[in-house]
Amino acid sequence: MRFSPHLAWRNEPLRDRLSERITVPVLVDNDANAAAWAEFRFGAGQGSRVMVCLTLGTGIGGALVINGRMFRGRYGMAGEFGHMTVVPDGHWCPCGNRGCWEQYASGNSLVRDARALLAEGAPGAQDLLGYVADRNPGNLIGPDVTRAAVDGDRLAIELIADIGIWLGRGMANLAAALDPDLFVIGGGVSAAGDLLLEPARTVYARTLTGRGFRPMADIQKAHFGNDAGLIGAADLARHSINEPPGMARGFWPRRRTAVRKPRRTLRQSLSETLAGPVVRDK
Secondary structure (H helix, E strand, C coil), X not given: CCECCCCCCECCCHHHHHHCCCCCCCCCCCHHHHHXXXXXXXXXXXXXXXEEEEEECCCEEEEXXXXXXXXXXXXXXXXXXXXXXXXXXXXXXXXXXXXXXXXXXXXXXXXXXXXXHHHCCCCXXXXXXXXXXXXXXXXXXXXXXXXXXXXXXXXXXXHHHHHHHHHHHHHHHHHHHHCCCEEEEECHHHHHCHHHHHHHHHHHHHHCCCCCCCCCCEEEECCCHHHHHHHHHHHHHHHHHHCCCCCCCCCCCCCXXXXXXXXXXXXXXXXXXXHCCCCCCC
């Protein structure tokens, strides 16, 4: 585990630590990768050629499946879409930067905005407390706002729509770089369904580069919801049995050490050029 913005782990040897405590083989992967793999194999992403999966929860998890293969990047850290800067000098993010996408389109941002409206006494905000067990604003969580929105609460619907607007903007940026045929939206916030996805689709279509002159990616809700990570992890583990990481067939990324030839200096090249070919006596 090289880095986790939401956990205090830096270069944590997680697999080795777990292997010391349990007696079964251990495979470690990113939760968004696992969710994306489940959707590609068995869910909303079946048949896709270039699929982007976004999971909206504590932050924004991301993963990319291209031609049936998980794209992990050279160092295994691809898919951190939630940490693209969308608002320079915006809200602080646990990753250490400011203005990250997940500060505007995640479950955490939904809760932050809802609590702020409660603290300010905004009209209708107190109705949200009916979805909190002890009516304590500090205990309001994302699923509370989502349930309120599904039940028709106008403020909750507006808060979810704001998340959808930011989601659509970010997806348009990703489409400019990756040109996918499908976005799959999962995570806890996706439980809002079209209350989230319709604003996202509208803004995506309005801000997509080349709109009107290119095919537009489909935007679908994840089929497996919060179970996607478990299902994908199980299938990835099954792959690891048939093809352990490091084998030549290539389902898993291989860590290669580049063999570098000694670099020739300019002086060496000039000296050899001026000296001409070397003629040896027979």
